[in-house]
Amino acid sequence: MTNKHGDFIWYELLTSDADAAQNFYGPLVGWDFADSGQADVDYREISMNGGGVGGLMPLTPEMTANGARPCWLGYINVEDVDRMAEAILSAGGSVHFEPKDIPGVGRFAFVADQQGAMFYVMKPTPPAGDPDAISKAFAATEPMVGHCAWNELATSDPEAALNFYHDLFGWEKDEEMDMGPMGTYTMLRHDFMMGGMMAKPDGMPVSAWTYYFRVPDIDVAVDTIKAKGGEIIVEPMEIPGGDFSVNAMDPQGAAFALVGPRH
Structure with missing residues (x-):
């Protein structure tokens, strides 16, 4: 594929109830x-207007026994998976x-950064x-409804995380935004603006990535979340550029976020 090393290329939901x-x-x-056609695996491909965005997979009993919970995960494109797995371990991450x-x-390999x-x-x-x-899957150059619009890391050590992702994937620190008591929000660039990084709030149990998917109307989305048993964690707030973002939890407990206009 023509995505470069360090690009987000796929998003995956692990859930306790796929249906x-x-x-x-x-x-x-x-x-x-749509069913992926993989033998012996219930893996459903997610698409928007025919374009692949991600996958949906039920947690197996083995995953749950090992502590896995419903969550969204991102895939980062690399030139050599084995070499990157070794580099992640050498940098203090885990495989x-x-x-x-x-x-x-x-x-592919399933890994974690130094902060988990x-x-x-x-x-x-x-x-x-x-x-x-x-x-x-990540709309890098233009807004695309149904695609990921922003990749955000909340981490217990922003400085260490920035060095980790810069060294391994070539991400660059862009502008910063003062968030007052919440600290500094650092924009991340990989030729294009790809996301942001901030200190993990005290109430957040672990360092984690959050992925923001674009919707055509943020208020309609909020109503749908509530009507379908989800939970709003952070109410719609205006972000630079005029869109609004909302942080939420799906009915199975996976955290996610949306971004879109208010009409």
């Missing part, structure tokens, strides 16, 4: 779901799932007949 999660997010974001191949999909924020690294296999395929 309920599909029924929640479909009307909320406008996503379509929770050793590099593995999925035939026809690519090679989890994510995947992956080298995808391009689709047959389309060697230059590019993931637009």
Whole structure:
């Protein structure tokens, strides 16, 4: 694929109830779901107007027994999964799932940074007949409804995390924003503005990534979240550029966020 090293290329929901999660997010974001065709695995591909955005997978009993809970995870494109897994360990991170191949999909590993924020690294296999395929799961250059609009890390050590992601993925620190008692919000750039980083709030149990998906109307989305059994964590707030963001929890307990205009 033509995404470069360090790009977000896929988003994945691990959930305790795949059918309920599909029924929640479909009307909320406008996503379509389709079985991936992987043998012996209930893995559902998420798309928006035919463009791939991510996947949905039920937690297995083994995952739950090992402490896994419903959550959203991001995939970062890398040139060499095995080398990156070694580099992550050398940098003080951890590897929770050793590099593995999925035939026809690519090679991946499940890892975490020094502060414990989890994510995947992956080298995808391009689709047959389309060697230059590019993931637009993260809408890097223009707003795209149903795609990720922002990648945000809340971490117990922002300075260490910034060095970690810069050294491994080439991300650059952009402008900063003073958030008063909450500290400094640092914008992250990878040729394009890709997200932000801030100190983890005291009430947040672990360092973690939050992914903001774009919706056409933030107030309609809030109503849908409430009507379908989700929980609003942070009410809609205006962000630079005039859009509004909202932080929420789905009915199974996975944290997520949305961004969109107010009409």
